[in-house]
Amino acid sequence: EVIFKGAGSVKNDSNYLPYRDERKPAADQFEHSTANFNDWVYCLASLRMLTDIGYPKVTDRIYDISAQMSNMLKSLGFTLDSENFPDKKSGIIAINGRREGKEFLPDALQLFLKQKKIYTAVRLGRLRLAPHIPVTEKHIDRLEIVLKEFLSK
Numbered sequence: 155e156v157i158f159k160g161a162g163s164v165k166n167d168s169n170y171l172p173y174r175d176e177r178k179p180a181a182d183q184f185e186h187s188t189a190n191f192n193d194w195v196y197c198l199a200s201l202r203m204l205t206d207i208g209y210p211k212v213t214d215r216i217y218d219i220s221a222q223m224s225n226m227l228k229s230l231g232f233t234l235d236s237e238n239f240p241d242k243k244s245g246i247i248a249i250n251g252r253r254e255g256k257e258f259l260p261d262a263l264q265l266f267l268k269q270k271k272i273y274t275a276v277r278l279g280r281l282r283l284a285p286h287i288p289v290t291e292k293h294i295d296r297l298e299i300v301l302k303e304f305l306s307k
Contacts, residue, residue: 155182156177156184156261158186158287159177159186160185160186160187161187162182162185162186162187163178163183163184163185163186164170164176164177164178164183165177178232185209185273190307207287212287215287216245216285216286216287217243217245219245219285219287219289219290219291219294220233220244220245220246220247220285221292223247223285223289223294223297224247226237226294226298227247227249227301230253230298230301230302230305231253231254232249232251232252232253233250233252233253234247234248234249234250235249235250236248244286245284245286246282246283246284247274247282247283247285248277248280248281248282248283249263249280249281249283249301250279250280251279251280251281251283253305256296260276260279260280261276262282263281263304264276264281266300266302267297267304270300272296272300282284
């Protein structure tokens with residue numbers, strides 16, 4: 155027995171009113187939500203902004219700021235997965251849980267950074283940093299200060 159119904163689960167779903175009870179015959183009768191059109195609006199705005207800036211400029215900036223961040227992390231002794239792929243560029247930085255030959259928990263570092271309002275993610279046991287065009291050298295300097303605080307504990 156289906157408990158919920160939504161705009162996408164009933165026949166003639168493009169007309170919201172009056173509400174209807176007749177379900178679609180296929181699996182989409184279980185769709186109990188409407189599409190999130192706001193996300194599409196935001197996505198389009200983001201794509202327009204990136205197009206206006208120019209994708210080559212965006213790519214160059216991401217690679218540049220990621221390289222600066224990677225160099226700072228390496229200077230603090232962190233081991234990055236990107237070191238295993240020196241001829242492959244990426245804007246994503248993965249700290250693999252080793253620093254100067256010693257293991258640490260990426261989850262613990264992520265929690266510490268979050269308390270300092272620096273947001274990262276742990277993916278596949280690695281701390282993931284993904285700087286984008288708004289990240290500046292000042293952000294890297296602040297990250298370095300916070301990391302030094304973490305390492306001093």
